[in-house]
Amino acid sequence: MKLKTLLTSAAIALAFAVAPAHAQKVIKLHHLNVDDPFESTTGAMVTVFKNLVESGTGGSVTVQTFPNGQLGKDNEVLGQVKAGLIQSGVFSVGGFASAYPMIGVLDVPFVFPDISATYTVLDGPFGKKLGADIEKKTGMEVLGFGDSGGFFAITNSKKAIKTPDDMKGLKIRTQTLESHKRVISSLGGQPAAIAWAEVYTALQTGVADGQMNPIPIITMAKFNEVQKHITLTDHLFAPYVWVINRKFFDSLTAEEQVVVRNAAKSAIVANRGISRIIEASAKGLPTLAKSMTVTTLTPAEKAAFRNAAQPAVKSYIVDTFGKEGEDMLGALQDAVNETLK
Template structure:
């Protein structure tokens, strides 16, 4: 065989092998693929956190793992994506704790109003014994709970009057999530809760179908609720953690070195996401305070205590569902942290 013919055959085999090993763009083909889906859009802190996760995983795995990010509920709502993880047809999602209660009921602890008073307490609970115990319970439903990300504190807005005390809540119709604990909490505050789809909320506020709503500062600002809501109150009545979770089926397929890469990347990205989310909330709060057409009320400690007293029956109503002993454990840990802070 002539030399040119041999070279041609060699090049054919070399190119074929190269494309099989690296893919068409000269990059080594990934051995594993992670489809990471979230309900939040691509402007959210959660999306930015997943981008950080993607960069770290692909770098630390040296291309052996590829991460695809699917925002805006493209793979389903939070419950559907958790079910995808159970079936092994999706690898990662980062839902709020509210839908997780359908899989692990103890996560309902975070729906109790005025439980978590500030970020420092949230970190102490989530990153401590209580938070880890909750994550471990997810293994019973075929999911690996890795770490906590954040959606943050929910705040109140309305278009009727400033809310400076729980008495000012009387008679206000407030859009809430479709969540029994949240509904009960607002009823105990004297309001009339009205659950509805988030996509219908702005038009409902504009038309006066409801007087107000409750969401995080960043959401209030980003969704332009200030255009139809004059009064904002820094209630912080609910703290919403997010949980970074992985399909147990997928996780078990990974070699131990790549398991370590995924876990550490999720934890590092979580630190970044939580800090980013908090900065976004503070910036949004400042923007609202600077607006001439918006009045922001920060509750006094006395007023906040009035809200806490008003919702005490909610804790009693859900002792059986969540567990009286578990609620007391969490409350004791919170008091323990506050005592540490007072030293």
């Protein structure tokens, strides 16, 4: 028995002794949802990324995923990425605002005409401009902008919403983003910033009357169990912001950097595809429609919402971020206008 213990100890010691010669570069990757690529938009993203990085580098770079917020909330994990304690993370705009408040520029309501325009804008010159500013101010390298599930809808437990007047008096849960709060208050609602982990209970107990999120998120969170009405407002698109520690990225070889960048691009394509599939499948609107009253706005009704909410958010961005905010707003609008040509 003693001999076996000694041999085991010797084997472990030998493994540690030779480990540096075979040391791999590890990307520890945070996200808030499950790893299952068919259940979660970030799950699809990280699964594809892991496979392409590890196969593309021949195993010299490996990826360890940390789903379901295992490492903490977005705003907490951002500090870990900046410090290099972990290498990468996929963050909600609400969480990312703690490191880069001007991400709120994306929250101009009804700015995007359709979902394909969001991809064109975020992958094009505007997305590169925004990414460069993020890198300059946070020190983190931007790998891309993912899809959190498409356009936002508004749910509530009280009544069908067809006009801004219908929002009056309703307590609507928002993220901590001031821009999101401005959207709700400009429509006459009462914004209530509630932590994600507490939203279901808040809706169930009446602490909040409603909330706003993309359809796949609403289904995944089972809000249809505690909400009676859903209005397809399509008023916001809140992308995931995917960053990697700059010092770690610079430590990769040129070839490894190319693999990581291309893997991220492919992973975001997969993320967007699964978002659209979930939204359209039994995991999306068809399931919600079984137990909720679904309201679709006419163009005129949507214009009433836009006219009420858009000026409030634009003025907030300019007042808060000054010339920089105004320039970024102009670049966003120019990029959107290009998609209409």
